[in-house]
Amino acid sequence: MHEMALTGSLVELIEEEGRKQGFTRVRVVQLEIGAMGSVDPEAIRFCFDAIARGAIVEGARLDIVVVPGEGWCLDCAKSVPVVERFGPCPECGRHHVQVTSGEDMRVKELEVE
Amino acid sequence: MCTVCGCGTSSVEGKDRHSHEGRHGHAHDHDHPHDHAHSHDHGHSHDAGHGHDHPAHEHAPAAIDFGAGPAGVHVGGLSQDRIVKIERDILSKNNCHANENRARLAQAGTFALNFVSSPGSGKTSLLVRAISELKDRLPIAVIEGDQQTSNDAERIRATGAPAVQINTGQGCHLDAHMVGHGLDQLKLAGGGLLFIENVGNLVCPAAFDLGEAHKIVVLSVTEGEDKPLKYPEMFAASDLLLLNKADLLPHLDFDVGVCLANALKINPDLQTLIVSAKSGEGMSAFYAWLEGRAARHARAASNLATAKQDR
Numbered sequence: 001m002h003e004m005a006l007t008g009s010l011v012e013l014i015e016e017e018g019r020k021q022g023f024t025r026v027r028v029v030q031l032e033i034g035a036m037g038s039v040d041p042e043a044i045r046f047c048f049d050a051i052a053r054g055a056i057v058e059g060a061r062l063d064i065v066v067v068p069g070e071g072w073c074l075d076c077a078k079s080v081p082v083v084e085r086f087g088p089c090p091e092c093g094r095h096h097v098q099v100t101s102g103e104d105m106r107v108k109e110l111e112v113e
Numbered sequence: 114m115c116t117v118c119g120c121g122t123s124s125v126e127g128k129d130r131h132s133h134e135g136r137h138g139h140a141h142d143h144d145h146p147h148d149h150a151h152s153h154d155h156g157h158s159h160d161a162g163h164g165h166d167h168p169a170h171e172h173a174p175a176a177i178d179f180g181a182g183p184a185g186v187h188v189g190g191l192s193q194d195r196i197v198k199i200e201r202d203i204l205s206k207n208n209c210h211a212n213e214n215r216a217r218l219a220q221a222g223t224f225a226l227n228f229v230s231s232p233g234s235g236k237t238s239l240l241v242r243a244i245s246e247l248k249d250r251l252p253i254a255v256i257e258g259d260q261q262t263s264n265d266a267e268r269i270r271a272t273g274a275p276a277v278q279i280n281t282g283q284g285c286h287l288d289a290h291m292v293g294h295g296l297d298q299l300k301l302a303g304g305g306l307l308f309i310e311n312v313g314n315l316v317c318p319a320a321f322d323l324g325e326a327h328k329i330v331v332l333s334v335t336e337g338e339d340k341p342l343k344y345p346e347m348f349a350a351s352d353l354l355l356l357n358k359a360d361l362l363p364h365l366d367f368d369v370g371v372c373l374a375n376a377l378k379i380n381p382d383l384q385t386l387i388v389s390a391k392s393g394e395g396m397s398a399f400y401a402w403l404e405g406r407a408a409r410h411a412r413a414a415s416n417l418a419t420a421k422q423d424r
Contacts, residue, residue, distance in 0.1 A: 002285055002317035009205050017199060027194060038320060038346050086345050086379050095378060107199040 003039060006105070007047035011055050013107060018056050021112075026060045028111035034102040036069040036085050069102030116322050125294040126263055126278040126324055207321055210289035214324025217296055219408035219414050222303040223254075224407040227323050229347055232313030235357045237265045238390040239331060240308050244272045247400060252305035256295040258287040258312045265310065275299055286317040304406065319346040327352040334358050334365060335369075338372035341379050348379045353386065353402060360389040 014026060033041050039062045052058045069082035073089040074096040080089050082099055089097050202208070218225050228236050237257075250412040255276040257265040257365050266278035277298045279291050292309060301307065309325060311318040319328075330351035332340055335358060348354065355375050356369065372386050386402065388395035 002320060005284060005286070005317075006203050006320075009206050013199070013201055013203065013206065017197065021197060023195075023197070038316075054177065087347070104202060105204065106202045109199055110197045111194055112196050112197055 003043035004047045004051075007051050007107045008041065008043055010044075010048070010107060011051050011057055014057055014110065015055060018112070021085050023112035024056055026057045026110050027113065028061045028063060028107040029057060030063045030065065030110070032065050032067055032104065032106050032108050033045075034067045034069065034104045036082060036099050036102040038085075039105055041066060065101070067102050067104070067106070069099060071097040071099045092093045114197050118342055122209040124282065125291065125317070126266065126280075128273070179206045194386050204320065207289050210293050211322040211324040214289055214296060217293075218301070218307065218324060221301040221305075222411065222414075223301045223305050223307050224403075224410050225309060225323075225325040226403075227309045227311055227318075227325035227328045228331060228368065229311045229315070229328055229351065230313060230333075231315040231336065231344075234331045234333040234336065235390050236310050236313070236331050237268055239290045239357060239388070240310060241268055241272055242390045242393065242396060243308075243399070243403075244269065244274045246275060246396065247306075247403075252302035254299045254301060254305065254307050256287075256292060256299070256307065256309045258291070258310060259378060260312065281312055285312060285314050286321050287311050287323060288321050292323045304411070306403070315340070315344040319350045327406065329353045329355060331355045331357050332372070332376075334362055334367040334369070334372075338368055341372070341374060341376040347378050348383065351380070351383060353384045353398060356385065356387045357390060359387050359394050360392040 010031070014029065018024065018026070022088050031044070033039055033044070044054065044064065045062055048057075052055075069085075070079055071082040071089075072078070073080045073094075075092050075094050076089060080091060080097060082097060082102065085096065085099065086095065086098070088095050095113065214225075228240070230236050240255060244255070247253060253274045255266070255269045255274055257263070257269065257276055257278045258281060259265055259278070259284075260281050262280070266276040267278035277295045277303055279287060279295050281287065281291070284291075287309065294413035295309075299307075309323055311323075328347075328351040330347055330353070332354060334356060354373075356372065363368070369387060376383055376385060384402065386395055386398050390396070
């Protein structure tokens with residue numbers, strides 16, 4: 001449910017950028033969402049359509065790139081892919097994996113006019 | 114959600130409810146000539162398939178690259194698509210407000226705690242008991258978050274502690290901006306505590322830093338031992354687990370050991386205490402934790418201040 005608030009911040013951030021840079025319409029929004037970031041891309045899409053109405057991003061295409069999770073296994077002492085938060089290391093099966101990437105959620109770039 | 118100031122439909126007690134009629138109605142009369150002549154010859158191609166991969170962006174946060182449009186340059190007066198690099202974290206605004214709150218709290222010498230849990234775990238009862246038993250030793254103020262009603266703030270005020278109710282409306286969590294408005298309403302006493310009781314929700318509040326020193330997750334023994342596994346983010350984000358309603362344990366099949374093991378699997382650094390806001394069991398251990406952490410926090414703040422002076 002907090003996707004609504006996050007999408008609100010996203011639209012707000014873009015409007016702010018529009019004011020700063022003088023663009024009035026956004027065609028494409030490229031978003032990067034970490035697979036470990038506890039954010040559901042589909043929910044973001046759903047909220048975006050609702051919140052974008054009347055804003056400069058209305059009708060914009062939302063391109064979401066999901067960044068896979070990566071973690072450092074303390075036992076294997078190396079980077080391993082992580083599919084589930086606090087899940088086991090795919091190599092040794094133990095749970096001593098610290099997530100190192102795939103938690104962020106950021107706007108990468110916009111295509112504007 | 115208001116996209117102008119980010120305050121959502123929340124209202125802080127004692128303040129006018131924000132009303133943003135025509136929320137996107139602000140006119141943008143900016144008249145930017147856009148005639149910078151520098152041409153950037155990035156070989157960027159943005160075709161519809163979005164197959165571009167930008168290896169290792171080295172932009173500082175919020176770096177904006179005007180020249181990276183399809184034609185390489187932007188010519189004033191011509192409507193042309195262009196690419197604006199943003200590279201901004203969506204939570205950056207919240208984190209910015211959280212840092213402001215943290216600085217205000219540090220300046221006031223206030224130790225702030227963010228209480229999170231599912232609805233009905235007994236957060237308010239826990240706070241009421243803690244305030245009643247600590248108020249002679251420490252000044253305590255409370256910010257209460259709920260979707261509706263000021264029932265909780267009234268329960269807190271009955272103990273004599275100042276409390277501000279924030280109603281989040283549609284919102285499922287408190288954010289740092291709302292808490293900033295809450296702080297405006299409270300007179301914080303030096304060396305005191307601020308309890309922030311978040312909206313009862315074991316999911317969303319985990320992502321929002323409010324400027325607190327620690328998150329404290331409250332879980333009650335009527336909820337099931339596997340809650341930490343089902344809602345890992347909250348247990349990962351917290352520093353202390355209070356396992357509440359311990360007085361009910363004789364009547365339940367709840368296995369305390371299994372519950373704590375699950376929590377520690379998610380967060381090996383989590384500290385855990387078993388308490389009952391009703392019988393008072395374990396509360397003195399919680400107070401010892403509070404006072405110890407508050408003292409450590411104050412020492413760290415004063416060391417930082419001294420280091421700044423020396424510089």
